[in-house]
Amino acid sequence: xxxLTQSPATLSLSPGERATLSCRASQxxxxxxxxxxxxxxxxxxxxxxNTCNRAAGVPxxxxxxxxxxxxxxxxxxxxxxxxxVYYCQQRSDWLTFGGGTKxxxx
Amino acid sequence: xxxxxxxGLAKPSQTLSLTxxxxxxxxxxxxxxWSWIRQHPGKGLEWIGYIYYTGTxxxxxxxxxxVTMSIETSKRRFSLNLSSVTAADTAVYYCxxxxxxxxxxxxxxxxxxxxxxxxxxxxx
Numbered sequence: 001x002x003x004l005t006q007s008p009a010t011l012s013l014s015p016g017e018r019a020t021l022s023c024r025a026s027q028x029x030x031x032x033x034x035x036x037x038x039x040x041x042x043x044x045x046x047x048x049x050n051t052c053n054r055a056a057g058v059p060x061x062x063x064x065x066x067x068x069x070x071x072x073x074x075x076x077x078x079x080x081x082x083x084x085v086y087y088c089q090q091r092s093d094w095l096t097f098g099g100g101t102k103x104x105x106x
Numbered sequence: 107x108x109x110x111x112x113x114g115l116a117k118p119s120q121t122l123s124l125t126x127x128x129x130x131x132x133x134x135x136x137x138x139x140w141s142w143i144r145q146h147p148g149k150g151l152e153w154i155g156y157i158y159y160t161g162t163x164x165x166x167x168x169x170x171x172x173v174t175m176s177i178e179t180s181k182r183r184f185s186l187n188l189s190s191v192t193a194a195d196t197a198v199y200y201c202x203x204x205x206x207x208x209x210x211x212x213x214x215x216x217x218x219x220x221x222x223x224x225x226x227x228x229x230x
Binding site: 001032034036042043044045046049050053055087089091094095096097098099100 | 141150151152153156164166167200204207213214215216217218219220221222223
């Protein structure tokens with residue numbers, strides 16, 4: 001099983017600041033890495049697929065990068081609605097998720 | 107759009123049954139895999155399994171012995187049965203569509219659309 005480790009567990013930032021979230025895979029997943037956002041009390045929604053492709057309707061302030069085992073989700077300037085939990089997800093062997101990073105208001 | 111339906115309560119040792127209704131997309135489209143994911147209270151996400159329109163299934167190995175999925179494309183729905191449930195199966199259950207960034211898609215890469223989720227509690 002490919003394990004995804006996300007860091008930090010919690011990120012405390014202010015609106016307008018830049019957020020950098022990390023996801024590390026226990027083995028090479030090539031570029032097959034996605035990011036999902038889950039706002040409080042809501043279902044997750046797809047943000048990024050194939051490492052760096054934004055899903056339909058996702059603002060340009062969200063960007064993804066990386067390959068192999070190390071991946072990053074960057075939010076260039078936090079908006080109030082961006083404070084949420086973010087999960088990375090891969091499909092190398094079967095479909096698994098990271099433990100999540102909570103982006104909270106400082 | 108996806109919408110989960112089913113009892114919000116199941117008794118220990120019984121079978122949990124949920125159905126997901128799909129609108130706005132053909133369930134028989136190539137490259138779309140109809141999935142179930144769950145989230146224990148306050149915890150992360152766990153993929154349960156997926157089914158293709160042909161009936162082919164692929165389950166999480168940790169749950170495989172208790173999971174059965176089925177699909178009825180003409181009725182625009184797919185279902186999850188989880189047997190021998192315990193309190194540890196208490197979770198929010200989501201249905202989702204999974205696909206790939208390129209075609210052909212023989213194994214899904216990411217979850218594209220999610221249902222709103224339904225809480226299922228296991229208790230006597």
